[in-house]
Amino acid sequence: MINGEELIKQLEEKANVVRRNVFTIFEGTQNVHAQGHVGGTMSLIELITALYFHHMKVNPNDPDWPERDRLVLSKAHCCEAIYAALVEIGWYPKETLDTYYRFGSPFQGHADRWCTPGLEFSGGSLGQGLSYAAGLALAEKMKTGVLGEGPTDYAKKYMAQMIVKYNPTYRVYCILGDGECHEGQVWEAAMFATRYKLDNLVTIIDYNKYCIMGSSNDVMPIEPFVDKWKSFGFWVTEIDGHNLRQVVDTLSLTNNLYGDGKPKCIIAHTVKGHGISKWEDIHVHFSRGEVISEGLKEGRVKYG
Numbered sequence: 001m002i003n004g005e006e007l008i009k010q011l012e013e014k015a016n017v018v019r020r021n022v023f024t025i026f027e028g029t030q031n032v033h034a035q036g037h038v039g040g041t042m043s044l045i046e047l048i049t050a051l052y053f054h055h056m057k058v059n060p061n062d063p064d065w066p067e068r069d070r071l072v073l074s075k076a077h078c079c080e081a082i083y084a085a086l087v088e089i090g091w092y093p094k095e096t097l098d099t100y101y102r103f104g105s106p107f108q109g110h111a112d113r114w115c116t117p118g119l120e121f122s123g124g125s126l127g128q129g130l131s132y133a134a135g136l137a138l139a140e141k142m143k144t145g146v147l148g149e150g151p152t153d154y155a156k157k158y159m160a161q162m163i164v165k166y167n168p169t170y171r172v173y174c175i176l177g178d179g180e181c182h183e184g185q186v187w188e189a190a191m192f193a194t195r196y197k198l199d200n201l202v203t204i205i206d207y208n209k210y211c212i213m214g215s216s217n218d219v220m221p222i223e224p225f226v227d228k229w230k231s232f233g234f235w236v237t238e239i240d241g242h243n244l245r246q247v248v249d250t251l252s253l254t255n256n257l258y259g260d261g262k263p264k265c266i267i268a269h270t271v272k273g274h275g276i277s278k279w280e281d282i283h284v285h286f287s288r289g290e291v292i293s294e295g296l297k298e299g300r301v302k303y304g
Contacts, residue, residue, distance in 0.1 A: 003248050007054065011244045014088070015049040016303050019275065021084035023299050024097045025107070026292065036100070036109065038292060039272035039284045040078040040177060043208040043241070047268060050247040051173060052085040060090050063118040069170050070136050072121040074129020075177035075206065076111035082119065083107045091118045127183025130203060133174035134193045137201035137263075140169055168200040168258065175204045179211025182220045187232065190263075194233030197261040202254050203234070205265065206241065208272040210283040225267060234265040241268030275299065 059065035087094050099105035106116045113119040213219050229236045239246040254264045273279025276295040
């Protein structure tokens with residue numbers, strides 16, 4: 001599906017707003033004993049923007065709406081990108097950005113669904129999100145059933161040979177980092193998703209090529225990445241994760257593919273610290289130090 005140019009322009013403008021919100025969060029970390037995760041948050045901006053402001057079905061007035069689409073941020077240390085989006089949706093006042101990492105704030109250093117309504121997953125240890133997302137996706141399939149009413153005896157007997165395609169009550173999106181794909185639990189969850197034909201599950205890999213210990217492929221090779229996911233039974237494609245045209249068109253395509261019985265995997269090639277040259281050069285990870293302050297100044301000039 002090809003989306004209109006006006007939509008892409010609007011989303012690009014919204015992505016810059018999300019960036020500015022992220023800068024506000026990281027500026028606050030310079031004044032308190034706190035550390036956000038700059039590099040992996042900046043590589044997520046376009047993905048988060050496309051999901052929250054176009055693709056996902058959410059209710060701005062009810063974060064717990066039962067029919068909402070679910071987003072599981074497995075790389076939960078990069079929750080700053082989601083906080084920046086939740087403020088723009090209207091779930092939190094903008095002043096909440098200044099409370100990041102402080103006692104009593106809903107915006108903590110890692111995603112925590114118990115203190116931040118609007119989040120689906122509490123994370124810290126990496127590699128667990130896809131298992132959680134697969135469980136959410138399976139729950140939807142079990143509740144909805146054939147034709148949305150459960151597998152009746154009639155359906156079992158007379159419609160087994162037919163392909164029954166319905167719109168799911170909700171879809172589940174899971175964002176993984178490339179570094180956490182070193183974890184074995186990711187691949188156990190991948191096997192599970194294929195076994196149960198979770199075609200309402202879309203896995204998005206933020207493939208920025210670096211983890212905290214260095215190059216992801218030097219630490220533990222994950223290539224050939226596309227072939228790995230295909231071998232686990234996923235429908236797989238690669239995109240430029242900073243190109244909103246590619247992001248939204250590919251997400252739309254996953255909707256159209258629903259009913260094929262395959263979980264989806266979008267490998268989004270991104271840049272750690274994207275948009276700030278000083279951060280890109282060193283593949284920055286944490287939000288402390290002089291290079292962060294210099295990058296924030298660069299970002300304010302570039303994005304307003």
